[in-house]
Every structure is written in C-alpha cells, then in structure tokens.
Amino acid sequence: MTILTIDWSPITTGQPEGRSSVLRQLRSSLEACGFVRIVNHGLSEDFVNNLFELNDAFFHLAAEEKLRIANVPGPNPQRGWSQVGAENSASLYRQGLLQQSLDEKLSDAREHWDQGSANDLDFPNRWPGQKLIPEFRPTMENAFEQLEKVCHSIMSALEEAYQLPQGVFCKRMTHEKNASEFRFNHYPSIEIEKLRAGKIGRIWPHYDLGVITLLFQDQVGGLEIEDRPSGDFVPVETRSKSDLIVNVSEILTRWTNGRLPAGLHKVSLPPSLQNLEHGVVPERYSIAYFGKADRDASVGPLKEFVTGDKPRFEDMTAIQYHRQRLSSAY
C-alpha cells in the first residue's frame, strides 16, 4: 500500500492538462489507504516554516500564560491550550468507527493548541498575550483562511472525481459557518523506554473527526498509518515540511456511505529509533487543519452514495455528532 504523491499544480493554475490525472490519483489514493500526499498546493515553504516557528514559540510560552488560555475540557469544540495528556486519543478511537476495545488506561504525551474561525462567535478563540508573540494572531488568522482555501480546493476536486453535482460537499462546509479547527501539536522529548512500555503514546491510533485533515509534519518522524488490509502500521515518510498529508476523516466516510473509509493513524517511535532500547526521542511538532462540516449540516450519507435501501450511517447534524464523539475523549 502506498500513499500517492500528487502534484496539485494543474488545480492551482487551472490548466486542463494533467487535471484528470490529479482527480484519478486523488480518488485512488484516498480509497486505497485514506491518505494522500499533496505538493505544489499553493502554500509556500516559507509560509509553512513560519508556522512551525510559531508552533515552537507558542509551546515555549510560560506555563502561567498557557494556563490562562487553557481549553475547558468537555464536549464543545476545543479552543486554546490543552496540556500534555488532556486529550485521550485512545478513548477517541474506542468510540470511533471501529469500536475497538482497549482495556488499559492509555495516555498521550502531547500538548496542543486549537483555533477556530475568526467568525465563530459561539466558540471564541483564546489568544496568548499580544506582547508575547505579536505576530501570532494575525499570522494564525491568515493561515486559517489559506488552509480553508486549500481544503475547499480538495473537496471540490473530490466532487469532480466522483462526478457529483458541483458543491454537494462544499455547500456543507461554508466560509460563513466554518466550524473547522486549526491545531498545533507538540510532543515533548521522551525516553524511548517510556514509549516502549506501551502505556504512554505520542498519539494513539485514531480517526480524525472532521471531513478531511490537512497535516504538516516536521522532520522527526513517527507518523504511521494503517496498512489495509493487514492492519499493520506503516510510516509516513518525512520529506519537505511543506508536503501536505491529507486524510479522510469520519464525516467523509459518513457522507460517502463508507465508500471512502477514514484513515487510521498514530504517532509513535520514529523509524530511525525503532531498534534502540534506550535513549531519548526528540521533541516533535505538527500542524493540522481539521476541515469540518458546518455545525447545522447533515452528516448522514449523500443520496449519490446510497445504493442499497438503507444508508449505513444514521442522519444527524455535525454538532450532534461532534459532541457525541468528543464527550468520550476526556
């Protein structure tokens, strides 16, 4: 199983040449493994490097400042800082599409920061003090909008790839009601033995909750995805930090009535350290944009994907689904 790498230039430039090949590869990689790697997506290397610098700067703020803007744990969309261990990805998986049961208490050695749309008055963002990192808020608000555009470009390419009526996905993910989330992850350095002991993970196997996720990872490594159908995990190579790793998330599985299974993934020991018994795994940073459905949009299967008499997933709104899923992760 291989994640295809797609050169997105035919889409960003609007050139007809190469377009049908992009659409074919997109569909084939997402159907086969739930993941695809996209290059030339329109966001520059400088843009992405700058985000990694802000990611580092944010988590190096004083603990009191991070605490001041801490996320309030619960079923609402997350905003601000979540300390190491606050989110339990193992539990997220247990309640997920596969209903796998894990007996032990497993924790995540990871802290993260979450941000929603600037237009989202229901769940306002929680910003660090302006004097501490002056460029943080303007850069992050701009990055949110840039990633939203890339997300729409992928969703609209998917509509075309499946020959669906134009806008069937995108009208459920509008700019005005955007409920997507932008996240910085930081995995502090940790002893190899601790990860090997099997109770603490960087992030346990899980599906993401939105429609699609756009991810940038640094060069430390450790991201792995499920190999179908063996169920083993295989590493996602670290190449350029600006390579965009895209995965199918739970809502897209529901919208397509199972045609596009979500990509199961986790973060553990980087491949270069897998043979070592002792030592320290370096800290790692990643950046995720979780493209989500509008809160009032249906997350039931689209009629274009329902072939039998009964849809595989029950109809409900995105916010109902989100609350139901998130209440299990704390």
Ligand SMILES: O=C(O)CCC(=O)C(=O)O
């Ligand atoms: O850090 C990574 O590479 C993956 C992060 C992730 O899976 C998540 O935040 O949902």
Ligand SMILES: [Fe+2]
């Ligand atoms: Fe994830």
